[in-house]
Amino acid sequence: MTTNCLSFKKNAAAALQDDELQSVLGRFCDARHQNRRDGVSRLPEFGRISDQAVEMKNHALAHLDFYLETFEEKVHEAGGIVHWARTGAEACAIVDDICQSMGARKLVKGKSMVTEEIGLNNHLTQRGIQILETDLGEYIVQLRGETPSHIIAPALHVSETQVAETFRQKHSHLDPERSLEDPASMVREARLVLREHFLAADVGITGANFLVAETGSAVIVTNEGNADLSQTLPNTHIVITGIDKVVPTLKDAATLLRLLPRSVTGQESAVYTTLATGPRRKKDLDGPDHFHVVLVDNGRSKALGTPFQDILRCIRCSACMNHCPVYGCISGHAYGWIYPGPMGQVLTPLLLGLKNAVHHPNASTLCGKCREVCPLKIPLPDMLRSFREMLFRQKLDAPSTRLGLKLWAAVATRPRLYTRLAGWGTMLLRPISKLLNCVGSGRTLPVPEGRTFQQLWKKYE
């Protein structure tokens, strides 16, 4: 698991200079805003369903131990095995053990952010196991040796031309003269190449959008159907997911399913919503003989009982990043780890430690849009504020920031001094702005009125 969080400023500056990325990002975010708006407007009950979901998830988290154990029992009844992993390393070791015991050489994998989080691909590759991403975006990112730049659209940063180049380079067994001029031909090619891998794989790995305690099912949502092939053709199916994903009943899953695709693409439902429960039954003609679920903590339980508990409600819909003015300018790689945007700015310091993500709490205008579009109403800006306080208390922010904050606090806690200085400042800003506007820098500064709010209040009271 490599992270690049501390280079946030450098990464962000580079992203801002990348014209191609800027144009892709702009189009992507605009489309997603429209999609979500349309989707939400088709469901007048959205707000109430969202409230119900918040209440349900809060209940599930308050009784997380009970629902996880119930889930485990049900999986066991269905013939599956549940594994518990405290850390990413433990989770990797569990998967590794399963693979070794099956003599597995080739794995196919549906999209799973948790496997990115724990660095599973690297771990297994080093152990001599071939692991193939099957979500088209993830596959492209894997071929290019990159990481996802968005939790739902992993290859958002890769242009059509770049995909064609990558396919030509990596699918070297195919005719070099073949046409790859449009997305349709590239999708066709990926389908053919990946289909062979599906048929040859020993183990299929998927994530889970939700776990259902009532039935021991893992709910997996895709539009491509890759997760279904991953969990049907190989002889072993391993689900890897976070302990925060469990909900009590199928009905509760239905509530979240009304919110999840709608918040991403505006869809009423994803193309495929699959409830996977246990291995193939006795007389089934297909399906895996073995079914494992790996429940990963990796720092999640630390959030319980803290101001950050609500982040465990997150259903990874990506609405917060799609609507974040900062994400919209710098894209996912700038954040330096796999969870970008507002949810990532909270999850990253939680899971990696604040000292490894010191820029994350400040990479926000706190405009509140993320909270507004979050279907689980997670108070992301409040959490970022709490992290900012922690940065200051733990002396993790820059000396200049600390000095500035201390000076400001010294003034702000002395009302008379504050009023006087603010008056001078406002007076001075007027000629300065005017002067700069005359010199001209391509941008026009707003010219202050010249008096502070308090001065005006006194005058007109």
Next chain:
Amino acid sequence: MNKAKDAILNRIRTGLGRGRLSADAQRSLVEGLAAPADNIVPGRVQLSGPDLIREFIRMTTGEATTVSRVESDEDVPKSVAVFLREHGLPDSVVIAPEETVSHLPWEESGIHVRPGRAEKDDLVSVTPGFAGIAETGCFMLVSGPNHPYTLNFLPENHIVVLKRNRIVPTPEEAFDLLRKEFGPGNMPRTALMVSGPSRSADIGTSLQFGAHGPRRLHCILVGEQ
């Protein structure tokens, strides 16, 4: 790995500021699982009769599924033959080995059928649908000895035969059917809800069909119109 399990559960309990739940508390949670409160569901699908069917068709065709309607089971092979002709497909199909599909008069329509799981080169599959969900336009397809799951994914063309009386307003009601027919808390290995053909927008954010699963999803709706 029980050590890991205990450690995680302990951390959870410490975080929540409590110990293990009391027997009473656990009992009431178990009761809650057996009798969950009603969900808020969209008013749009509080429909029945022909209105419900119309809404289902509207939603599923909106997801690029095609629909044809027939009066009775015996008409299904003819409808499949029309689909095969329209798309220039060969007249051999792989079908679910379930009576409602396998006992149909296929030969009368000149279609060769092979009941069983799908193989790599199968082009067309025909399977019965467990339920239709009007809210989302989804078909619920369950796996079982007579419902191989590969039929839903390997062939490029997938035809679902759905009885009109299996259309319900919401996913909750489809789950109720599962509970009723499989027993409470029991599930088939897979219960799939599918709304249309497989798709991806991962290349150049342009929507393409047939990413991994079927390129075409066709529904034959059976029942008086």
